[in-house]
Amino acid sequence: MTHLFFEGSEKKLELSLVPGSPSLRSLGYEFWSQAVHIAKAEILSQISNEHCDAYLLSESSLFVWDQRCLMLTCGNTTLVDAAIWLAQQLGSENIAFLSYQRKNEYQLQLQPSCPKTDLSRLREAMPMKAYQLGYLDSHHHFVCHLDKAFTPPPRDITCELLMYHVQGPNADYLRSEGQSIEQVRQLLKLDLLFPGFTIDDYLFEPYGYSMNALRGEHYATIHVTPEQHSSYVSLETNLNLGSTHAYIVKQLLSILQPSSWDTLGFNCQPFSPLGAEQIEVSKGNVDLSCGYQVDFRHYQHLQRRVQPVIQL
Amino acid sequence: MTHLFFEGSEKKLELSLVPGSPSLRSLGYEFWSQAVHIAKAEILSQISNEHCDAYLLSESSLFVWDQRCLMLTCGNTTLVDAAIWLAQQLGSENIAFLSYQRKNEYQLQLQPSCPKTDLSRLREAMPMKAYQLGYLDSHHHFVCHLDKAFTPPPRDITCELLMYHVQGPNADYLRSEGQSIEQVRQLLKLDLLFPGFTIDDYLFEPYGYSMNALRGEHYATIHVTPEQHSSYVSLETNLNLGSTHAYIVKQLLSILQPSSWDTLGFNCQPFSPLGAEQIEVSKGNVDLSCGYQVDFRHYQHLQRRVQPVIQL
Numbered sequence: 001m002t003h004l005f006f007e008g009s010e011k012k013l014e015l016s017l018v019p020g021s022p023s024l025r026s027l028g029y030e031f032w033s034q035a036v037h038i039a040k041a042e043i044l045s046q047i048s049n050e051h052c053d054a055y056l057l058s059e060s061s062l063f064v065w066d067q068r069c070l071m072l073t074c075g076n077t078t079l080v081d082a083a084i085w086l087a088q089q090l091g092s093e094n095i096a097f098l099s100y101q102r103k104n105e106y107q108l109q110l111q112p113s114c115p116k117t118d119l120s121r122l123r124e125a126m127p128m129k130a131y132q133l134g135y136l137d138s139h140h141h142f143v144c145h146l147d148k149a150f151t152p153p154p155r156d157i158t159c160e161l162l163m164y165h166v167q168g169p170n171a172d173y174l175r176s177e178g179q180s181i182e183q184v185r186q187l188l189k190l191d192l193l194f195p196g197f198t199i200d201d202y203l204f205e206p207y208g209y210s211m212n213a214l215r216g217e218h219y220a221t222i223h224v225t226p227e228q229h230s231s232y233v234s235l236e237t238n239l240n241l242g243s244t245h246a247y248i249v250k251q252l253l254s255i256l257q258p259s260s261w262d263t264l265g266f267n268c269q270p271f272s273p274l275g276a277e278q279i280e281v282s283k284g285n286v287d288l289s290c291g292y293q294v295d296f297r298h299y300q301h302l303q304r305r306v307q308p309v310i311q312l
Numbered sequence: 313m314t315h316l317f318f319e320g321s322e323k324k325l326e327l328s329l330v331p332g333s334p335s336l337r338s339l340g341y342e343f344w345s346q347a348v349h350i351a352k353a354e355i356l357s358q359i360s361n362e363h364c365d366a367y368l369l370s371e372s373s374l375f376v377w378d379q380r381c382l383m384l385t386c387g388n389t390t391l392v393d394a395a396i397w398l399a400q401q402l403g404s405e406n407i408a409f410l411s412y413q414r415k416n417e418y419q420l421q422l423q424p425s426c427p428k429t430d431l432s433r434l435r436e437a438m439p440m441k442a443y444q445l446g447y448l449d450s451h452h453h454f455v456c457h458l459d460k461a462f463t464p465p466p467r468d469i470t471c472e473l474l475m476y477h478v479q480g481p482n483a484d485y486l487r488s489e490g491q492s493i494e495q496v497r498q499l500l501k502l503d504l505l506f507p508g509f510t511i512d513d514y515l516f517e518p519y520g521y522s523m524n525a526l527r528g529e530h531y532a533t534i535h536v537t538p539e540q541h542s543s544y545v546s547l548e549t550n551l552n553l554g555s556t557h558a559y560i561v562k563q564l565l566s567i568l569q570p571s572s573w574d575t576l577g578f579n580c581q582p583f584s585p586l587g588a589e590q591i592e593v594s595k596g597n598v599d600l601s602c603g604y605q606v607d608f609r610h611y612q613h614l615q616r617r618v619q620p621v622i623q624l
Contacts, residue, residue: 107448109421109423109426130624131622131623131624132620132621132622133621135477135571135620136419137418137542138450138572139449142624144624165447230448230449260449260450281593281612284620286621300593308444308596309444309445310444311441311443312442
């Protein structure tokens with residue numbers, strides 16, 4: 001039996017310019033389209049507000065602010081190529097901060113490169129510091145950054161919630177055929193979770209869903225890879241999930257019922273509340289010399305351990 | 313910083329001949345040396361008793377009985393090549409049972425092949441059924457077997473205990489330089505755990521330890537890969553760890569203090585007792601049509617979660 005497989009977990013690039021640099025937004029659609037193309041993805045659609053251009057990609061998302069950009073790509077994309085190209089195009093003297101991350105893939109052996117080779121290539125282009133948070137035999141996260149002192153802007157936080165093996169009726173709907181985008185929005189309670197946000201979303205064939213959301217200086221992006229034996233749903237946002245927006249985590253864990261989930265916080269407190277049936281399997285945190293404190297945690301639900309036997 | 317890495321987790325081949333076939337032991341040292349060589353390993357030493365020839369390999373172990381053989385190889389060995397070669401040499405009509413397994417590797421991307429490609433190659437040679445037990449993003453096990461009805465002999469059980477991230481003073485000693493083999497034997501309490509067994513063991517440079525043990529119809533083999541961030545210690549035996557020999561599991565978990573461990577049982581009951589600080593993260597079992605019931609379980613210790621941040 002063949003099982004559908006798509007690698008949902010994202011590679012992530014973030015980059016900030018030194019103050020006074022020309023605006024990244026002013027580089028225009030063609031420039032960013034080329035950056036995305038170099039990562040082996042395509043732009044599907046775009047929304048903008050006064051702060052940000054948000055592009056929905058064939059594999060995840062790109063957000064461009066005047067001084068900063070954030071690119072997430074999943075599947076078999078080659079984001080490291082885009083990172084090196086962007087550093088060349090922008091000039092390393094103009095880059096104040098650059099980070100590159102990879103969540104652990106379900107099937108790293110199917111990827112075009114591994115974190116170690118990505119790191120070697122980045123190090124040929126610029127000095128990088130690199131860390132692995134979590135163990136190789138379980139959920140873990142690779143993060144590297146330009147080895148250059150940086151002071152993040154005040155209130156610059158990032159929260160990532162990464163959910164694995166989603167279950168229950170909502171997860172079943174997300175992996176059924178013939179979905180409607182309205183029903184997916186309702187199911188994810190987007191109105192409740194992101195009120196007042198401008199939403200740009202896309203339903204893939206036969207399934208899979210991506211969403212970008214903007215409201216003032218805040219952004220959120222959700223990507224759903226629902227395949228039965230390798231499901232993965234991610235949320236990334238600069239809303240503070242550790243305090244005022246804690247309800248978003250609670251709601252998503254309740255809607256999607258993941259068997260396990262990870263959180264990654266940059267300059268924010270841990271944001272996954274622990275219920276009686278949930279355990280924190282591992283955690284790791286490190287103060288990066290580029291001004292961010294990273295906090296990684298891996299959680300497991302004790303009652304959602306479906307019998308995991310797959311005939312191949 | 314570079315970290316020493318060695319892939320301790322084993323691939324495993326087991327094979328039984330139809331009754332009345334010529335003895336596998338009679339094929340002799342040169343034949344088995346060639347089989348081992350095809351898997352890219354070498355024979356280091358040998359012990360024998362009335363039932364079995366047990367070879368200690370540069371990467372794990374080979375046991376040869378008259379009607380049956382068992383080969384375990386770790387590192388970057390190519391056991392699937394040996395499986396196909398043995399099937400050719402012995403003649404598929406003479407093979408009553410064949411199984412091939414892989415534990416999940418720490419770094420599958422560094423392996424010469426992945427389970428899927430191994431399975432494709434085996435299926436070119438013979439009809440195989442295949443299963444994955446456990447999830448891809450956590451500990452899991454790949455097992456495939458010749459698609460042919462088989463009745464295992466009575467009391468034919470196999471227990472595998474696979475320990476990850478060993479900790480504490482004994483683990484520290486096992487990854488120190490200048491060890492003595494006597495001290496490793498004492499530390500592992502071999503006299504207590506395997507009384508009356510003939511022991512053949514080997515201490516690798518700079519560290520790493522392998523042991524084969526025989527007593528009558530019983531065998532046991534232990535392999536220690538102690539590297540700090542990817543440690544792995546395995547025990548495989550046909551002693552019944554689920555009943556009379558339960559003390560072996562208790563002792564090894566106490567001696568080596570793994571952060572997590574898996575058990576694999578073939579036709580035996582689960583054998584890892586759960587303490588208050590231990591949880592069963594996942595389990596899967598399946599009745600194979602070749603007559604074995606496989607039971608896979610993945611355990612986590614809740615108080616042995618060392619801060620897992622590694623600078624790369």
